[in-house]
Amino acid sequence: xxxxxxxxxxxxxxxxxxxxxxxxxxxxxxxxxxxxxxxxxxxxxxxxxxxxxxxxxxxxxxxxxxxxxxxxxxxxxxxxxxxxxxxxxxxxxxxxxxxxxxxxxxxxxxxxxxxxxxxxxxxxxxxxxxxxxxxxxxxxxxxxxxxxxxxxxxxxxxxxxxxxxxxxxxxxxxxxxxxxxxxxxxxxxxxxxxxxxxxxxxxxxxxxxxxxxxxxxxxxxxxxxxxxxxxxxxxxxxxxxxxxx
Numbered sequence: 666x667x668x669x670x671x672x673x674x675x676x677x678x679x680x681x682x683x684x685x686x687x688x689x690x691x692x693x694x695x696x697x698x699x700x701x702x703x704x705x706x707x708x709x710x711x712x713x714x715x716x717x718x719x720x721x722x723x724x725x726x727x728x729x730x731x732x733x734x735x736x737x738x739x740x741x742x743x744x745x746x747x748x749x750x751x752x753x754x755x756x757x758x759x760x761x762x763x764x765x766x767x768x769x770x771x772x773x774x775x776x777x778x779x780x781x782x783x784x785x786x787x788x789x790x791x792x793x794x795x796x797x798x799x800x801x802x803x804x805x806x807x808x809x810x811x812x813x814x815x816x817x818x819x820x821x822x823x824x825x826x827x828x829x830x831x832x833x834x835x836x837x838x839x840x841x842x843x844x845x846x847x848x849x850x851x852x853x854x855x856x857x858x859x860x861x862x863x864x865x866x867x868x869x870x871x872x873x874x875x876x877x878x879x880x881x882x883x884x885x886x887x888x889x890x891x892x893x894x895x896x897x898x899x900x901x902x903x904x905x906x907x908x909x910x
Contacts (some may be wrong), residue, residue, distance in 0.1 A: 771784050
């Protein structure tokens, strides 16, 4: 078995692990994440690496993650079949920390001891952008080019000072206003139809004038489609509010 000692600064240590057959030979493999803790007093981790120990041969394979997504907080590994081939795939999630609360997410296949990227957060964020456009009469239109769907958010219950920045006394926009959206900030394995094959729910925050001015989240449920993850279902989840008095 592959063991690591407790944390030592600047030395790769075990962070999280799981057992499962990920190469398809019928033997349990040991999947584990290692990372370097630059400062003993900080939970921030660097050089986060995915490792697989072949249960049949004990050989260890190390898979470096993208340099722009291999540091952060609380990296975890989850094993589940996402493609429907009966072999467990590997999901890695890392919290970025900071006000954005982004996550760095990867899904790997390791069939026949060959690592293949099934999902990378960078590519997903590039492909899933949104337009957030304020409309007259206290509405915001959120449009998803990936699905062609639009969602209307009613902001009439916002504070009067907030609305007066954007609208005149008749509810007409003073000038064109655009909101903003984030990359993935939540990434969860789900089995929506209970068939043993996992889907993924990816959350992206939708905001208005500034990042903390959030309307809610765009939630895309992703399903494996031959050679890639595709959007199967999409929702706009809106924060609730107190009723108007």
